[in-house]
Amino acid sequence: MSTPQLVVHRDKELMAQAAAARLITRIVDAQASRGQASVVLTGGRNGNGLLAALAAAPARDAIDWSRLDLWWGDERFLPEGDPDRNVTQAREALLDAVPLDPKRVHAMPAPDGPHGTDVDAAAAAYAEELARAAGPENHGSVPTFDVLMLGVGPDTHVASLFPELPAVRETERTVVGVHGAPKPPPTRVTLTLPAIRAAREVWLLAAGEDKAQAAAIALSGAGEIQAPAAGAYGRARTLWLLDMAAASQLPRSLYPPASP
């Protein structure tokens, strides 16, 4: 378990641009050392803001897009192409504009896909896809993602792991179906905490005043069942990327004082 590091940016636009620059560097470094990179995307405004900032950054051309695997932390179980699907929003923000290898874009299944409307079967199929991609060096049933990003909800949810619901209690399976999520739509597919913790780096994104309490709770020793964001950490690094509004309720001891 890596102790969270915090980076507080002036506002959410700067946060998105700085996180996009950080992601470009991380992908380029992974491709230089291992020949490829893998990233787990998140839905939400901050995740999509980061992708849009990446699309606008000239340095995006430093990435070899054909040697990048993309996965998702969660998905709303809605038909292919639905504007509320995380993958649809990611395509609009960035993916349609870069030369990815379609075989490396691992969208989560939809109810009109090959697994039908059974969300648990869809989750099991995604778990199998992850297991197939895991190499012997990955010590488990998911690949060691280079970077896994998570938007943080005002209730401290990450991916579709909501406080107290069964998905956040899962200790064996890497992907599960979610029924009755408090945020619409109620039916979703999500990575579990054990799958999230297989990542080298986990980045949590939180911007805006409505995230201030969630960040303070998750970073002040709360349990992961009550505050799922508290259970999201990477093998090598856990990074909280915040704007000043989201950091406003954190104890000052958690991050260095702003420069005068």
Ligand SMILES: O=C(O)[C@H](O)[C@@H](O)[C@H](O)[C@H](O)COP(=O)(O)O
């Ligand atoms: O599936 C969802 O409903 C969203 O993806 C959700 O998990 C989101 O990531 C957080 O709620 C943070 O959202 P914002 O970045 O928009 O604040």
